[in-house]
Amino acid sequence: MTIAQAPFEPRLLRDAFGCFATGVTVITSQSPSGERVGLTANSFTSLSIDPPLLLFCPANGASALPVLRESGRFAINILDFDGQTVSDRFTKKGIDRFGEHEWQDWDGVPVLASAKAAFACTLYADHDGGDHRIIVGRVTQLALDQGREPLLYLHGRYRRVHVG
Numbered sequence: 001m002t003i004a005q006a007p008f009e010p011r012l013l014r015d016a017f018g019c020f021a022t023g024v025t026v027i028t029s030q031s032p033s034g035e036r037v038g039l040t041a042n043s044f045t046s047l048s049i050d051p052p053l054l055l056f057c058p059a060n061g062a063s064a065l066p067v068l069r070e071s072g073r074f075a076i077n078i079l080d081f082d083g084q085t086v087s088d089r090f091t092k093k094g095i096d097r098f099g100e101h102e103w104q105d106w107d108g109v110p111v112l113a114s115a116k117a118a119f120a121c122t123l124y125a126d127h128d129g130g131d132h133r134i135i136v137g138r139v140t141q142l143a144l145d146q147g148r149e150p151l152l153y154l155h156g157r158y159r160r161v162h163v164g
Helices: 010-017 065-071 081-089
Strands: 025-030 036-041 044-048 053-056 073-078 103-106 109-112 117-129 132-144 152-154 157-159
Touching (some): 025 109, 053 117, 065 073
Antiparallel strands (some): 025 036, 044 053
């Protein structure tokens, strides 16, 4: 086991954070003028049942952040194992991120039709989180398909659940 004291080398800190398995999500939003934006994120968690709150943490420089703030609405799309191509697509710049996949319109918010689960949210709070933002959303609508295997991310790679 490596033991280190602050200040940490960024790679060491990233590797240590990467020891925690997470699900993979695509966060989507749409501007009032109809511009659709999105990003891949694994920094997602439930926060509260009453009221129904969740949070995710995009980088301060995320290109989707201004649109999300302006619209005040967004969706969290939890990807299933077959969603790796969607995840990869939303990490690239200069392409149509919404191409090649089926999307539904939930009152102006794009939702991935093949998501394992999806949550439409209104912006509840926006907090400083160092080089990231802590975005809290109030869930207004959800969909769930429990029959799909989740996409996991661990040690910088996609993984699948092994039950046994």
